[in-house]
Amino acid sequence: MQGLKIRYTISVVLLSVASFASAEPLQPDPAWQQGKLENGFSWQLLQTPQRPNDRIQLRLAIKAGSLSEKANEKGYSYLIPKMALLHQSEAFPATTLQNFWRQATDPDMPIPPAVVSYDYTIYNLSLPHNKPELLKQALNWLATSAAGATYTETSLSNGLSVTNAPVATLPVDASDPVWRARLKGSAMMGYDPGQKIKHDVDLESINEFYHKWYTPDVMTLYVAGHVDSRMLSDAISQTFSSLEGKRSEPVSVAVLSQVKPQSIDILQEKQVNDSLSLIWDIDWQPINDSVVLLRYWGSDLAREALYRSLQKTFNQKFSQDEVTSNLDCRVQYQKASCTLTVAAAPEKMMAVADVVLNELSTINQNGISPELFDEMINEKQAQLSQLFAAYARTSTDVLASQRLISQQNGVVDIAPEQYQRLRQSFLVGQTLEQVNMEVRRLLSQEAAFVLTQPKEKQLMDAEQIRQKFTKVLWPQAESSSAAEVGSNTAKEPAVKAPQ
Known part of the structure; x- marks a missing residue:
């Protein structure tokens, strides 16, 4: 789907696994031969x-x-x-x-x-x-x-x-x-x-x-x-084999901080449209057995469902190309996050932000539609039936990059055969209730808000938008932070981005 960029990077939202079978270890793809020299x-x-x-x-x-x-x-x-x-x-x-x-x-x-x-x-x-x-x-x-x-x-x-x-x-x-x-x-x-x-x-x-x-x-x-x-x-x-030396100090591992609820304004000289991003922190753990993999697939399906529901609303309320959006989920340095970004003309952004808020609130209350759920499951089943043909078309640069990313993030790179079997089991076992539970779990987390605007057309600020979302989606956070207003605001100062 145009605009959807869920990358090959992994995040896990904890989910009840009562309906899942006992954990099955993931087997590294035997097609990848491995060796280690004496040094x-x-x-x-x-x-x-x-x-x-x-x-x-x-x-x-x-x-x-x-x-x-x-x-x-x-x-x-x-x-x-x-x-x-x-x-x-x-x-x-x-x-x-x-x-x-x-x-x-x-x-x-x-x-x-x-x-x-x-x-x-x-x-x-x-x-x-x-x-x-x-x-x-x-x-x-x-x-x-x-x-x-x-x-x-x-x-x-x-x-x-x-x-x-x-x-x-x-x-x-x-x-x-x-x-x-x-x-x-x-x-x-x-x-x-x-x-x-x-x-x-x-x-x-x-x-x-x-x-x-x-x-x-x-x-x-x-x-x-x-x-x-x-x-x-x-x-x-x-x-x-002639290379010499041995690491005498532990390998330094980069660990990124969690995404904190905050607002960040960025002003750019050569910006045409406004861009609003909501960033959620996602629980993360390495994927080495089937239970963790199924959890990831469940949360991934929910995020895509939320995004596609939002896309349908945009198509109904705005003309073609008036609003662009994407969803990008990735692991970076032991932390996972998802970024939902919408872009529109400066004079349209407030209306677009209101549509996003109303749609997220509606989904949080009513869930995604059964029609969208059935549509997505059917699409995933069709994609799975073409798995081996798709694998045969995957270029060597993608295969090498995927292997490297998997190993950097502690993900077992499994063979297509095991993937197909586990994926089929996952799709058959999915229900609308499970997807909606995961959608609500995501929406229960406060997001960070980033608003990028043309410097000469600054019509609003990120904190203004964040407060509207907080009042509707996270009222408990608004209550708990009311006493801190004036002494410890979460808002970052406006920043002029590098040109």
Whole structure:
């Protein structure tokens, strides 16, 4: 459905499981072969004979990021990938390196060759198929430039001077006011992944930091593509077994703060429409058995039902394209949240906000319609019947990315056969009452409100809208907070977003 973007990231709302069978362990998809070298370096490989012409995807995930930095090392985790991408060696002189990157980047779907976050760094390579020598070269580059390098003064100089190195960060914009609000109270505050070096840095300190944190026992190589698994596993062993070092300190794990009920105003210079977002915090736990998976599916179905009901109301009350919306649910750093966003012209936003409030209130009281429930279950059944055909059409870059996301979030990546069986059982057992119970559970939680407006057309503020919603949906919260008004307001000051 247009506008619906429920991503492959997981959240769990606790639900009565009396109707569910006893927990069945989820079995990792055996199609993903796994291995571990004596030095602790891990690898995972998915052969894709059903996609023989797809590019071969390589992802090297390293459990090291900006949380590893001390005060005098700020910016090191962002500098090192820039050095790695430009690192020249005997095997990769300038011309060879330039030619390698030309082939190791998908021209139709380019992704950053390196991504840095709070607790991990990922290197991404995408190779054309049927080029075994290039695959060996890629493994060699990962082992000598990303995973086991000894950087030179030239590497350091290049890394410090380059301004357009394709190194991305997650989050993309750590200065975003909504993200800054999420960081409050967390150990991640002050460790932005994209920090620039603000002081003189010497090569010895960089190499010391690198060899301390970039050790083989915290590295995993993911490969997805039409390759010879035996030859590739041998090549991985030969290439990475010489890496040395062992992590002497625990792996730093980034944990985000919960979403707090609050209001945030953002003013932008070049904004055309208003955008209103409601953000709910969602209970989260890793998914490793069938009971937890069924809980997730139940809450996911309820969120989609709420969203689709709202979409139908928009279609009835507004002309086409007058209002746009989406629902985005994701796990970020051990916390899950869902964001419902609606966008409209500034002069329409108050009316749109009122429609959202009235519809959520109506759903909270009456539930979703039986017709919508039946429509959704029938659609899910039809989608499930096409599961294996859809899997065969899934590209290698999506397969590799899904595997990586699953493992980062503690989700067992199960085989299509187990998925089909559990999903069918789930759909057959769903009732309108269960879905409505989950919808009400979501709506019982106070949301954070974010209002983005054009600076020259600021017609309202987020707190004004939040108070209207609180009075209708969360009157108990309004009563409990009345005594605090004037001494501890939840409203954030208006913020001018970066241009």
